[in-house]
Amino acid sequence: MTLTMAHVSLFLDLDGTLAPFAPVPEGVGPDAARNSLLRDMQVCLGGRMAIVSGRSIADLDRILEGTIVAMAGSHGLQRRDARLDMLTARCHPKLAQAVREVAAFAEKYPGVVVETKPLSVALHYRNAADIDVQVGAFADDLADRTGLKLQRGVMVAEFLSPGMDKGRAVRAFMVEPPFFGTMPLFIGDDLTDEDAFAAVNAFGGVGVLVGPPRPTYARFRLDSVDGVHAWLAQALQTEVFKLEVPVGPSYRRI
Incomplete structure (x- = not known):
């Protein structure tokens, strides 16, 4: 074409x-x-x-x-x-809570990187690929409790305002x-x-x-x-x- x-x-x-x-x-x-x-x-x-x-x-x-x-x-x-x-x-009211919980989760696993943005927080685990199951369970739970949108990517889980x-x-x-x-x-x-x-x-x-x-x-x-x-x-x-x-x-x- x-x-x-x-x-x-x-x-x-x-x-x-x-x-x-x-x-x-x-x-x-x-x-x-x-x-x-x-x-x-x-x-x-x-x-x-x-x-x-x-x-x-x-x-x-x-x-x-x-x-x-x-x-x-x-x-x-x-x-x-x-x-x-x-x-x-607008910034989601539960974003600050998500930032704290993502940071606490990342501390448990070497190689995990937290990226805090103005309107979201992302959990990168490209350097810790063996924790995919743990990330999935944590991400689903956090999204359910906060109402943030869970945006999945390749070796990343991001939490952001829906819409x-x-x-x-x-x-x-x-x-x-x-x-x-x-x-x-x-x-x-x-x-x-x-x-x-x-x-x-x-x-x-x-x-x-x-x-x-x-x-x-x-x-x-x-x-x-x-x-x-x-x-x-x-x-x-x-x-x-x-x-x-x-x-x-x-x-x-x-």
């Missing part, structure tokens, strides 16, 4: 898509080559480009050095539109200029990106999964972060997005 750049809006996740994972979230930092590539892509698309991430917008600006205007942070609980208007959800996700963030962008009336293209790697894949499908767009095949709403796939960078660079040269590796039927969610 080939998509002419003039008719496309591009949405990108950050971790695992534009930047490789680091042992701790703050280990991901600015990269001059990547950020220059994104800056050029934003100009080429006439501003029809947004980052949609679980990170806060402040952290995204730190990593991307302010190169991208439109952003959705904290899974859509924060959103900055193309006019630089900021929309932020938003990456798909809803994409939908919000798509009814505003300069995105309105274009075909959305979403690139992401994590389970949290599935809502966005479903959203772009509903707009007649295309989702692209980064990484190995798995059950997904995405229709095409790229192998790695480096593959995403190369794909973006090729699109800048040709002014078309080429999608060449479809997701196999056995991995498609219908």
Whole structure:
């Protein structure tokens, strides 16, 4: 499939898509080559480009050095539109309790990392993969008791205010200029990106999964972060997005 750049809006996740994972979230930092590539892509698309991430917008600006205007942070609980208007959800009244309980849980298991954000708290256990069962039980219980939304990802459990996700963030962008009336293209790697894949499908767009095949709403796939960078660079040269590796039927969610 080939998509002419003039008719496309591009949405990108950050971790695992534009930047490789680091042992701790703050280990991901600015990269001059990547950020220059994104800056050029934003100009080429006439501003029809947004980052949609679980990170806060402040952290995204730190990593991307302010190169991208439109952003959705904290899974859509924060959103900055193309006019630089900021929309932020209210902090959930039980978030402080969740932060304390997540920190107490993490102290029991070496390698577990707690990421506290303005509107959520995340428990990363990529370096303690053998505690998946314990994390699952703890996360379900905490979500039930606090009313916070449990957002599961690859080796992460995050607790945040209900009501938003990456798909809803994409939908919000798509009814505003300069995105309105274009075909959305979403690139992401994590389970949290599935809502966005479903959203772009509903707009007649295309989702692209980064990484190995798995059950997904995405229709095409790229192998790695480096593959995403190369794909973006090729699109800048040709002014078309080429999608060449479809997701196999056995991995498609219908």
